Amino acid sequence: xxxxxxxxxxxxxxxxxxxxxxxxxxxxxxxxxxxxxxxxxxxxxxxxxxxxxxxxxxxxxxxxxxxxxxxxxxxxxxxxxxxxxxxxxxxxxxxxxxxxxxxxxxxxxxxxxxxxxxxxxxxxxxxxxxxxxxxxxxxxxxxxxxxxxxxxxxxxxxxxxxxxxxxxxxxxxxxxxxxxxxxxxxxxxxxxxxxxxxxx
Amino acid sequence: xxxxxxxxxxxxxxxxxxxxxxxxxxxxxxxxxxxxxxxxxxxxxxxxxxxxxxxxxxxxxxxxxxxxxxxxxxxxxxxxxxxxxxxxxxxxxxxxxxxxxxxxxxxxxxxxxxxxxxxxxxxxxxxxxxxxxxxxxxxxxxxxxxxxxxxxxxxxxxxxxxxxxxxxxxxxxxxxxxxxxxxxxxxxxxxxxxxxxxxxxxxxxxxxxxxxxxxxxxxxxxxxxxxxxxxxxxxxxxxxxxxxxxxxxxxxxxxxxxxxxxxxxxxxxxxxxxxxxxxxxxxxxxxxxxxxxxxxxxxxxxxxxxxxxxxxxxxxxxxxxxxxxxxxxxxxxxxxxxxxxxxxxxxxxxxxxxxxxxxxxxxxxxxxxxxxxxxxxxxxxxxxxxxxxxxxxxxxxxxxxxxxxxxxxxxxxxxxxxxxxxxxxxxxxxxxxxxxxxxxxxxxxxxxxxxxxxxxxxxxxxxxxxxxxxxxxxxxxxxxxxxxxxxxxxxxxxxxxxxxxxxxxxxxxxxxxxxxxxxxxxxxxxxxxxxxxxxxxxxxxxxxxxxxxxxxxxxxxxxxxxxxxxxxxxxxxxxxxxxxxxxxxxxxxxxxxxxxxxxxxxxxxxxxxxxxxxxxxxxxxxxxxxxxxxxxxxxxxxxxxxxxxxxxxxxxxxxxxxxxxxxxxxxxx
Amino acid sequence: xxxxxxxxxxxxxxxxxxxxxxxxxxxxxxxxxxxxxxxxxxxxxxxxxxxxxxxxxxxxxxxxxxxxxxxxxxxxxxxxxxxxxxxxxxxxxxxxxxx
Numbered sequence: 001x002x003x004x005x006x007x008x009x010x011x012x013x014x015x016x017x018x019x020x021x022x023x024x025x026x027x028x029x030x031x032x033x034x035x036x037x038x039x040x041x042x043x044x045x046x047x048x049x050x051x052x053x054x055x056x057x058x059x060x061x062x063x064x065x066x067x068x069x070x071x072x073x074x075x076x077x078x079x080x081x082x083x084x085x086x087x088x089x090x091x092x093x094x095x096x097x098x099x100x101x102x103x104x105x106x107x108x109x110x111x112x113x114x115x116x117x118x119x120x121x122x123x124x125x126x127x128x129x130x131x132x133x134x135x136x137x138x139x140x141x142x143x144x145x146x147x148x149x150x151x152x153x154x155x156x157x158x159x160x161x162x163x164x165x166x167x168x169x170x171x172x173x174x175x176x177x178x179x180x181x182x183x184x185x186x187x188x189x190x191x192x193x194x195x196x197x198x199x200x
Numbered sequence: 201x202x203x204x205x206x207x208x209x210x211x212x213x214x215x216x217x218x219x220x221x222x223x224x225x226x227x228x229x230x231x232x233x234x235x236x237x238x239x240x241x242x243x244x245x246x247x248x249x250x251x252x253x254x255x256x257x258x259x260x261x262x263x264x265x266x267x268x269x270x271x272x273x274x275x276x277x278x279x280x281x282x283x284x285x286x287x288x289x290x291x292x293x294x295x296x297x298x299x300x301x302x303x304x305x306x307x308x309x310x311x312x313x314x315x316x317x318x319x320x321x322x323x324x325x326x327x328x329x330x331x332x333x334x335x336x337x338x339x340x341x342x343x344x345x346x347x348x349x350x351x352x353x354x355x356x357x358x359x360x361x362x363x364x365x366x367x368x369x370x371x372x373x374x375x376x377x378x379x380x381x382x383x384x385x386x387x388x389x390x391x392x393x394x395x396x397x398x399x400x401x402x403x404x405x406x407x408x409x410x411x412x413x414x415x416x417x418x419x420x421x422x423x424x425x426x427x428x429x430x431x432x433x434x435x436x437x438x439x440x441x442x443x444x445x446x447x448x449x450x451x452x453x454x455x456x457x458x459x460x461x462x463x464x465x466x467x468x469x470x471x472x473x474x475x476x477x478x479x480x481x482x483x484x485x486x487x488x489x490x491x492x493x494x495x496x497x498x499x500x501x502x503x504x505x506x507x508x509x510x511x512x513x514x515x516x517x518x519x520x521x522x523x524x525x526x527x528x529x530x531x532x533x534x535x536x537x538x539x540x541x542x543x544x545x546x547x548x549x550x551x552x553x554x555x556x557x558x559x560x561x562x563x564x565x566x567x568x569x570x571x572x573x574x575x576x577x578x579x580x581x582x583x584x585x586x587x588x589x590x591x592x593x594x595x596x597x598x599x600x601x602x603x604x605x606x607x608x609x610x611x612x613x614x615x616x617x618x619x620x621x622x623x624x625x626x627x628x629x630x631x632x633x634x635x636x637x638x639x640x641x642x643x644x645x646x647x648x649x650x651x652x653x654x655x656x657x658x659x660x661x662x663x664x665x666x667x668x669x670x671x672x673x674x675x676x677x678x679x680x681x682x683x684x685x686x687x688x689x690x691x692x693x694x695x696x697x698x699x700x701x702x703x704x705x706x707x708x709x710x711x712x713x714x715x716x717x718x719x720x721x722x723x724x725x726x727x728x729x730x731x732x733x734x735x736x737x738x739x740x741x742x743x744x745x746x747x748x749x750x751x752x753x754x755x756x757x758x759x760x761x762x763x764x765x766x767x768x769x770x771x772x773x774x775x776x777x778x779x780x781x782x783x784x785x786x787x788x789x790x791x792x793x794x795x796x797x798x799x800x801x802x803x804x805x806x807x808x809x810x811x812x813x814x815x816x817x818x819x820x821x822x823x824x825x826x827x828x829x830x831x832x833x834x835x836x837x838x839x840x841x842x843x844x845x846x847x848x849x850x851x852x853x854x855x856x857x858x859x860x861x862x863x864x865x866x867x868x869x
Numbered sequence: 870x871x872x873x874x875x876x877x878x879x880x881x882x883x884x885x886x887x888x889x890x891x892x893x894x895x896x897x898x899x900x901x902x903x904x905x906x907x908x909x910x911x912x913x914x915x916x917x918x919x920x921x922x923x924x925x926x927x928x929x930x931x932x933x934x935x936x937x938x939x940x941x942x943x944x945x946x947x948x949x950x951x952x953x954x955x956x957x958x959x960x961x962x963x964x965x966x967x968x
Contacts, residue, residue, distance in 0.1 A: 021893065026897045089892075128924060132924055
């Protein structure tokens with residue numbers, strides 16, 4: 001049973017990943033990533049990490065991906081040009097990817113870390129439960145927890161500043177856009193980029 | 201006071217005079233500079249006489265003192281002191297130098313009066329006398345080299361005294377460069393001496409030399425040959441003589457002092473001083489003698505055709521120094537020094553008289569345009585004739601006794617040295633001919649335009665100032681000769697100096713008449729006592745025979761000149777036509793200038809051009825700009841990595857990571 | 870399933886994400902690939918946490934998620950700002966920082 005679930009989730013994850021990379025339309029890429037994230041959540045469950053799986057679904061697939069959807073909807077899904085300006089990139093990129101995978105796999109499979117070959121030790125019943133995670137967060141990992149909160153605050157402020165309203169003409173590669181962007185900027189009253197998740 | 205104290209004072213006064221005039225030239229009125237200059241040399245002469253007196257009061261064998269003021273360098277095996285050496289030879293030279301210098305300063309007092317650079321002249325002249333005295337009084341080779349170099353500099357400064365004349369500066373540079381060649385020889389000789397004998401001090405060197413060197417060993421021969429290079433450069437012997445005729449660009453007092461009486465005799469002094477080394481290297485001594493002989497004859501032959509009055513006298517100087525070099529090289533030390541003294545008298549006198557005549561000609565030095573000054577300038581012509589008689593070794597003049605003493609010695613030594621005896625007389629004949637050629641061309645005859653003006657009005661001609669060599673017009677400002685020309689008849693300092701020298705030129709030889717007195721030989725005896733050669737003395741009879749032959753030759757020469765220039769004046773022109781190739785050779789000064797140009801100057805210039813155009817441009821610039829170009833090129837190549845493409849950066853990142861992982865995989869497996 | 874499988878899967882996902890970044894030109898898709906890589910890392914962390922037997926790895930994975938969220942926020946803010954200025958949303962065109 002476990003193997004079936006593993007392979008199903010693995011195929012889902014791989015499929016989602018390949019979908020993100022291959023799809024021309026970024027909106028479809030976002031959807032592929034959502035599939036990928038759900039598959040990963042299943043894999044987390046298989047590894048008795050219930051809280052992480054839940055967080056993955058709620059936070060990642062739920063909030064972050066929604067943010068992506070908003071932005072893609074705003075920006076539009078323009079396709080990329082086919083011509084490659086960097087010579088050799090189209091050839092070297094898959095090569096590098098393959099090399100990376102091969103090396104990492106060799107590192108793992110030929111590792112002298114024998115525990116990799118097992119299924120892990122037997123764990124207690126509450127392994128990976130929210131209670132256990134919560135305890136750890138507030139006791140041993142309090143400082144990383146608080147640091148992560150501050151980081152979220154910074155990100156939120158940064159996003160507001162970055163995408164906020166600009167008074168005056170904006171610069172563009174095309175000079176004629178200066179008149180355009182000024183009324184554009186003023187009419188875009190809604191600040192995009194509200195912080196999706198207030199707390200992790 | 202001791203002899204060395206007086207000797208230090210001899211050095212002090214000219215130096216003080218030079219510094220005082222040099223620093224205070226703005227404050228001093230014109231004649232004051234001249235007075236200070238002359239007075240300081242006169243004081244030096246007085247101190248020289250005092251040194252002589254003290255020295256004569258001592259036992260002959262004890263008449264050598266070394267005295268030092270402080271140590272220059274006493275480390276690493278060196279022991280160089282600022283020290284002088286007082287012995288009969290140096291005192292002799294001191295007296296000759298200071299005595300003749302005083303008279304020349306007196307002469308310049310009047311001659312340079314209208315020159316804008318009057319103060320500069322006396323400062324330089326005093327400095328020159330100081331350096332010459334330093335050279336002769338030096339007690340070790342290092343101080344000798346210092347004095348030698350200072351003298352070279354003073355000569356350069358004085359030759360190019362009228363520095364805005366292009367010909368003068370070129371001549372000054374030529375003299376200086378050739379002198380530097382001599383300096384190199386001298387310095388190398390000093391280095392070798394130190395390496396072999398471990399010391400620079402004269403007394404130690406000359407005492408140790410016979411113990412360390414065997415006769416004709418290559419080291420001592422090399423030392424002597426290098427010393428000869430120095431001596432020949434300074435004394436204008438072949439082949440380093442080409443600077444002396446050009447040095448006549450300097451003012452006449454400079455020619456009189458430096459290039460007749462003092463500086464050019466420094467080489468002779470050097471050979472005499474280091475005679476102990478030359479005794480150990482007879483080959484070098486013989487080479488020196490033959491070079492002197494060659495110079496004697498070549499210079500004499502050139503003087504026969506020279507039309508520039510001062511240059512003719514310059515070649516005469518070269519020839520007479522050839523006699524002196526022969527003298528001190530073959531062992532006739534005191535005879536050589538005696539001739540040095542008498543030559544100083546009559547050559548300085550000749551230059552002074554020539555200066556007076558040239559002034560009357562408004563700085564024109566061409567004897568083709570001079571005639572009849574015998575009537576126009578009585579005093580000058582009388583002194584000129586006195587000097588000429590002495591130079592031509594007319595019987596009973598000073599030059600007569602000194603020149604024939606050298607030749608008598610050569611005969612007494614015999615063997616190969618009879619060549620010097622015979623050719624010496626040939627040279628004497630040439631000397632008499634060319635001297636009286638000058639006398640008979642310039643003095644008798646119908647007065648030329650300038651002489652006529654003198655006779656009529658007593659005024660010196662005021663022609664437009666011109667460079668006598670190139671003919672270009674000059675003004676009378678600083679760096680050029682002054683506006684007025686001063687002749688002896690109108691200037692009492694000039695007359696006084698010339699009168700004294702005329703007296704000495706005529707009667708100065710009476711101190712050393714063979715068989716009657718030999719004051720100079722006796723005086724210089726202790727210096728040369730260690731030389732076996734000095735013991736060879738011609739017998740009195742042989743000396744008088746030599747004197748007789750000399751008298752005959754001198755009169756014959758004067759007679760030939762009289763015949764050629766007075767009786768049959770068209771004879772020289774016919775001879776020139778008949779012997780045109782010989783004449784061309786002589787007029788071109790035996791092509792020495794051209795030879796040196798081809799052998800030395802052109803290669804040096806070619807090397808300089810090569811260094812500038814090729815080496816500098818390709819190698820040095822190549823290294824410098826090549827480095828910058830390489831760096832810039834490398835930067836240009838590396839710059840391509842910064843393309844601005846994020847994806848290529850990412851690619852490099854991933855590639856780097858993959859490489860790193862590969863490395864770790866390989867290193868741990 | 871052995872832990873090995875999970876880790877190899879994670880490295881495969883990581884390689885796919887890396888390749889995606891190198892190939893795609895739209896900034897949004899690049900950010901998505903970045904998410905892929907981060908999640909692959911998360912998977913590896915959780916797998917190792919299971920292997921070791923304590924939950925430190927899971928905490929780490931949670932913090933990674935927080936970081937990823939922040940980074941997405943800022944990145945998307947940038948993309949919106951670029952879009953607002955009428956610049957082409959193509960990272961090959963946005964190359965003023967070049968040598």
